[in-house]
Amino acid sequence: MLELAFDVRRGSFHLQVECRFASQWTVVFGPSGAGKSTLLRMIAGLELSESSQPQRARVLLDSRLLTDSARGIRLRPGHRKTTMVAQQSALFPHMSVAANVAYGLRFLDRASQSARVEEMLRLVDALRLIHRRPRELSGGEAQRIALARALAPGPRLLLLDEPFSALDGAASDALLIRLKDWAVEHGVQTVMATHDATDALATAAEVALLHEGRLVALGPAAEVLADERERLQSRLN
C-alpha cells in the first residue's frame, strides 16, 4: 500500500496529488508534461526541495514513512526499498552488464551475487548479454538490463517511468506480462508511468489519471481509460 500527498511547486508547474495506491500494479497515465516523472522521482526521494515556497510532501509505503515534510523526514533514495527504471536506461558505461546488475547487491557474498544476477537476467530474457558492455547493447537490450538492475536488490516498490519505450510492441507486451507476474509473486508493488494507452490497458488493475500536475481520476483501468479505449477501438475499426 502506497499513500501519497504532494502539494509542490517547481517554477510554474504545480503538482497536487493526494491518493492511495492499493493495487499491486498501478499505472500513472497522462500526456507528456502531466507530471508523471516528477511524481515518480518524488516517491523515489530524488527530488529534494530547495524552494522557499511552502511545500507539502508525504509518502507512506506499507505504513512506513518515507517522506514527511511537516516532520522533516526524508529517507535517502537508497533507504526506501524503492528502485526505479526510467526511459533513459542509465547503465554505468564502464561496467559490464553483470557488474551493472550486481551494483545494488553489495550486501550479498560473491556467489549469491552471481546467482542473483543470472536470475534477474533470465527474468528479462537477457542472460546472453551478461559479459557485454553497455555500448554493445541496443536501446531495448539496455532497458532490459536496467530493469534487471532495479529488480536485483529486491525492492518493495518498483517505479517504472516509460521503461520499455525502446522495445517493439510484442517484446514490450511479453516483458510487461512476465514482469507483472513476477512482481505479484514476489510482493513487489509497481507504479508505472506511461502516456501510451495500450500499455496502460494491457497491464493495469488500477489507473491514476494525471493532468497538468493534478490527479483527476483513480480507479480500474476499464473505467478511468474508457474514453481512451473507445478512441483506440475506433482507430482499429
Add this chain to the structure above:
Amino acid sequence: MDWQALALTLKLATVTTAILLAVAVPLAAWLVLGRGRWLAVVEALAALPLVLPPTVLGFFLLVLLGPRTSFGRGITAMLGHPLAFSFEGLVVGSVIYSLPFAVQPLVAGFAAVEPALVDAARLLGASPARIVTTLFVPLASRSLIAAAVLSFLHTMGEFGVVLMLGGDIPGATRTLSIVLYNQVENFDYAAANRTAAILLASSAIALAAIYLGGRSRGGRRA
C-alpha cells in the same frame, strides 16, 4: 646545476599533489553532489588563491604560522619548531596556493558525469563515497590526471609563496624557482637558462601528456 634544489622541488611537488588529491576529490564531489547556499561560499574560498597575489597569500600564512598568533604558537608547541621557514610550512602554503588547480578540473569532470547515472547509483543504495569511487573517479579519470599534473606543475614553478613563507634555506626551502631568482640576481644567465629550461621542459612535457592522453581517449571532454 643545483641538484639539491631540484630534488627538494620534486619532493615538494609530489607531497603537495598527494595531499591535494586527497583533499580535492572529496571536496569537489561535495561541491557537485551537495546542496545549499554554503556550497557557493566554499567554492569561492577554494578558488580564492587564483586571484590572490602569491606574495599576499605567503605574507598571511607567514603571520598566521608565526609566533604573532596563538595558532602559530600552538603549532610551534606541537611540532617543536615553527612551520614558517620549514619544508612542512612550504607544503601547507603550496597546498593552499594550488588548491584551485586541483579542485576546478575535478568539479568540471564530476559535474560532467550524467546525473541519471548518479540517481541510479543512489537508488541502488550507493553512499556518496561509493559514488565517488565507482562513478566519478573512473568516468572523470582525465580530470583526475589533469588535476594531478596541474597541481604538480603549479607547485614546481611556485615562487611568491615559497619566498615569503620559506625564505631561501638550502635543503629545506630553496626550490628551483628561488635558485633561478638567485642566478638572475647574480647575473649568472647561463645557469639561469639551464634552470629555466628544466622548469619549462617539465611543464611542456606534462601538458603534452595530458592533451595526448585526452585525444587518445577520443574526446575533448574534461
